[in-house]
Amino acid sequence: MDNHKNPNPAPDTAVKNQTESAKGSGDTINTKGATQPEDGGSEKSDLASQESVGLFNPDEDEKGASVTSCLKKIADKYGIVVSGSSLQLGSSSSTNEYLRLQADNMGLNLSIKPLPLKIEDEMLPLIVQYSDGSFALIEEKVGRRLTLWNGRQEIIRNKKSEFSEFKDWACSLKPVFETDRVPFLSLTWFIGQIGKMWPMYSQVILATVMIHCFTLVIPLLMGIFYDRILPNLAENSLKVLITGAIIVLAFDYILKNVRTSLVEKAALRVEQDAEPQLLSLVLDTNYSKLPISAGHLAHAVQEFSRIKSLFTTQLVVGSIDFFFLFFFLFIIYLNSGMLFAVPAVTSFLVLIVAVVYGFFIDANVSAQSKLQSRKSSFLNEIFNGVESIKVTNAARLFVSRWASEIEKSGEMSSKYRIAQSRCSMTTGFLGQLNSAGLLIVAFFLIKNGNMSSGGLLATMVLSGRCIAVSASMSNLITSYLFARRSYKDLRKILELQKETCETRQFKIQQLGGGVRFDSVSFRYQPESPYALENVSFETKPGEKVGIIGPMGSGKSTLLKLLAGLADPSEGLIMLDGHNMAHLNIEKVREFVGVVPQSPVLFHGTLELNLLMGSRTATQKSLKQALTISGIERFVSKHPLGLKMPILEGGKNLSRGQRQAVAVARALISSPPLLLLDEPTSSMDSTQERMLINQIKGTMADKSIFVVTHRPQILEVVDRILVVDQGRIVADGPRDEIIRKLSSPAPAKQG
Ligand code: ADP
Numbered sequence: 242m243d244n245h246k247n248p249n250p251a252p253d254t255a256v257k258n259q260t261e262s263a264k265g266s267g268d269t270i271n272t273k274g275a276t277q278p279e280d281g282g283s284e285k286s287d288l289a290s291q292e293s294v295g296l297f298n299p300d301e302d303e304k305g306a307s308v309t310s311c312l313k314k315i316a317d318k319y320g321i322v323v324s325g326s327s328l329q330l331g332s333s334s335s336t337n338e339y340l341r342l343q344a345d346n347m348g349l350n351l352s353i354k355p356l357p358l359k360i361e362d363e364m365l366p367l368i369v370q371y372s373d374g375s376f377a378l379i380e381e382k383v384g385r386r387l388t389l390w391n392g393r394q395e396i397i398r399n400k401k402s403e404f405s406e407f408k409d410w411a412c413s414l415k416p417v418f419e420t421d422r423v424p425f426l427s428l429t430w431f432i433g434q435i436g437k438m439w440p441m442y443s444q445v446i447l448a449t450v451m452i453h454c455f456t457l458v459i460p461l462l463m464g465i466f467y468d469r470i471l472p473n474l475a476e477n478s479l480k481v482l483i484t485g486a487i488i489v490l491a492f493d494y495i496l497k498n499v500r501t502s503l504v505e506k507a508a509l510r511v512e513q514d515a516e517p518q519l520l521s522l523v524l525d526t527n528y529s530k531l532p533i534s535a536g537h538l539a540h541a542v543q544e545f546s547r548i549k550s551l552f553t554t555q556l557v558v559g560s561i562d563f564f565f566l567f568f569f570l571f572i573i574y575l576n577s578g579m580l581f582a583v584p585a586v587t588s589f590l591v592l593i594v595a596v597v598y599g600f601f602i603d604a605n606v607s608a609q610s611k612l613q614s615r616k617s618s619f620l621n622e623i624f625n626g627v628e629s630i631k632v633t634n635a636a637r638l639f640v641s642r643w644a645s646e647i648e649k650s651g652e653m654s655s656k657y658r659i660a661q662s663r664c665s666m667t668t669g670f671l672g673q674l675n676s677a678g679l680l681i682v683a684f685f686l687i688k689n690g691n692m693s694s695g696g697l698l699a700t701m702v703l704s705g706r707c708i709a710v711s712a713s714m715s716n717l718i719t720s721y722l723f724a725r726r727s728y729k730d731l732r733k734i735l736e737l738q739k740e741t742c743e744t745r746q747f748k749i750q751q752l753g754g755g756v757r758f759d760s761v762s763f764r765y766q767p768e769s770p771y772a773l774e775n776v777s778f779e780t781k782p783g784e785k786v787g788i789i790g791p792m793g794s795g796k797s798t799l800l801k802l803l804a805g806l807a808d809p810s811e812g813l814i815m816l817d818g819h820n821m822a823h824l825n826i827e828k829v830r831e832f833v834g835v836v837p838q839s840p841v842l843f844h845g846t847l848e849l850n851l852l853m854g855s856r857t858a859t860q861k862s863l864k865q866a867l868t869i870s871g872i873e874r875f876v877s878k879h880p881l882g883l884k885m886p887i888l889e890g891g892k893n894l895s896r897g898q899r900q901a902v903a904v905a906r907a908l909i910s911s912p913p914l915l916l917l918d919e920p921t922s923s924m925d926s927t928q929e930r931m932l933i934n935q936i937k938g939t940m941a942d943k944s945i946f947v948v949t950h951r952p953q954i955l956e957v958v959d960r961i962l963v964v965d966q967g968r969i970v971a972d973g974p975r976d977e978i979i980r981k982l983s984s985p986a987p988a989k990q991g
């Protein structure tokens with residue numbers, strides 16, 4: 242299936258070409274030439290390479306091998322199946338893009354970094370590039386030496402001087418092991434994120450501190466104005482004062498701008514890092530364990546932004562603000578002595594109001610977030626089912642259901658808003674009390690000559706700041722409560738069983754297709770009835786099995802279990818003699834083609850919908866898949882061919898066409914095991930006939946399970962399993978079962 246590319250000795254491996262040694266490619270890591278290291282993630286995607294020939298074609302004068310053969314070596318090392326033509330994917334782009342794409346295809350973690358002075362074990366294997374544009378693979382560290390492969394095996398010293406013939410970048414490719422990862426959203430994860438952003442955070446903190454210091458300037462200047470300038474009518478001093486104030490205000494303005502962009506940068510960084518990780522974790526969840534609707538799930542994932550903004554922005558700025566509350570009070574104390582007691586007491590009361598408010602809305606936050614989630618999944622459902630709603634005249638029904646959702650959420654929101662406005666009213670009231678209190682206390686202080694009236698003015702302004710800071714704590718508390726809610730929801734999802742857990746790491750390298758079900762029972766939820774009950778059967782590699790039975794009898798469920806979409810509740814499924822529960826499911830799926838009962842297409846091109854995650858598709862297998870599925874006929878009529886656009890859900894194709902695309906998609910890597918769930922249910926009889934003939938003609942060696950209601954397709958099978966109410970009620974050679982079923986007293990019992 243994969244045509245291994247000359248992994249061995251000299252000249253023919255050494256994939257080198259570089260006729261026009263790619264000097265012009267500027268600063269992109271180029272398929273064959275000029276390079277520049279790439280720091281961390283900032284990618285310089287570039288056109289640099291249409292000269293991709295260097296990837297594949299050897300040139301005698303070069304020192305090293307092609308990047309393709311280095312990748313092939315890495316793939317072999319990790320036991321990843323890749324074919325020559327899948328390695329050609331992306332070959333027309335620049336080397337860094339090409340490497341990224343290939344790493345993605347192979348499920349490897351890629352990092353391109355400046356070439357280190359000394360190479361450590363954990364960086365290996367490392368792809369490096371000779372200055373002539375060809376490549377080498379540093380494979381192993383043996384003591385103080387490195388083994389290097391550049392078409393031949395070489396040993397070099399692990400020293401900077403030895404690396405002088407390489408360009409100054411290196412690319413490491415490593416498998417992603419779940420166990421190596423810091424658990425997402427754990428404390429260590431948060432600390433790690435903050436650590437990564439620390440350079441930015443330190444600047445944000447500095448900027449915030451300076452901004453706060455600047456806010457001191459105006460009240461202090463007001464004090465001076467009142468006490469010194471106004472009584473003496475000192476015009477010159479006023480000019481100096483005003484100039485100083487303008488300069489400070491301008492700095493303040495600039496710093497605030499800088500802070501905003503820094504905070505945004507930090508948030509973006511977390512977003513880019515965390516959101517793909519979050520999605521990949523959610524997608525890794527064992528599908529049958531996901532208890533909630535797609536809408537709820539999408540909502541929970543989107544709510545991550547609340548957690549992100551809390552810990553990237555609000556907490557940092559909030560805690561600095563909180564610290565400055567005390568600082569301002571201290572300044573007031575220095576400036577006006579005991580007068581500071583008034584804003585101190587008021588700020589404390591405002592903080593209590595914020596906490597009490599938080600306490601009140603806590604229950605509301607849960608309810609509100611549940612309602613929001615219900616609303617979004619409700620809308621999702623409606624828009625997905627628009628056709629069914631229209632043809633059943635159900636629009637009014639759904640509108641009234643929507644109205645009741647709105648009513649419920651309206652009640653919640655208005656409670657929440659009332660709490661919010663009460664909180665701000667109380668804060669405002671306390672602010673006014675603060676002013677009155679200041680006047681009263683200041684009166685006595687000024688009377689006794691302990692304070693100037695300028696001091697009173699400055700205190701008034703500063704205490705306003707104190708109260709504003711305390712009041713902003715209520716926002717922080719609200720954000721915290723919402724983020725905590727989102728965190729809990731996400732944790733619940735993330736804690737669900739994963740497909741790639743430690744016990745499922747065994748990677749099969751090939752699949753014959755022999756299947757054994759050993760007393761398998763399955764139910765979708767712990768409390769629901771069994772969809773499959775005590776199912777046992779065994780098939781040989783290459784056997785073709787039809788599964789028939791009334792609707793809801795468990796046929797699709799049986800295929801889902803075989804596709805690893807769900808695990809048996811009881812019993813064992815063996816694949817080629819391996820317990821499926823221990824196999825790396827991603828690896829298994831490389832060898833299994835599945836046509837689901839309701840195939841889904843995605844927005845993009847037809848080509849994208851066909852290739853999907855396939856790592857072993859070749860031009861030949863693609864062509865074959867197009868022919869067998871029958872989509873060749875409509876592809877050839879479309880001006881864009883395989884590039885024809887597909888709308889969301891495949892809306893612009895007919896059901897039959899969608900089904901044909903799904904068949905082609907399943908066949909594209911020519912998998913040895915095919916699971917077809919009513920693959921021809923929406924096809925016309927010509928198309929069905931063609932598919933049947935193709936299967937008969939081209940798939941003698943494949944193992945096939947086909948669920949069907951159509952008698953014609955049973956032509957391709959040798960054996961039939963009859964399923965009823967989750968049990969196998971008959972199992973035998975096709976003709977015998979068909980005879981039994983069509984005889985007057987059908988054998989119900991197997
Ligand atoms: P069929 O033989 O028609 O393909 P299925 O295997 O799809 O039947 O379904 C078998 C039983 O499992 C049915 O009773 C159905 O209600 C139930 N079922 C199917 N899918 C789900 C699901 N995702 N969640 C809960 N129950 C399900």
Ligand code: MG
Nearest residue numbers: 796797798838
């Ligand atoms: Mg079904």
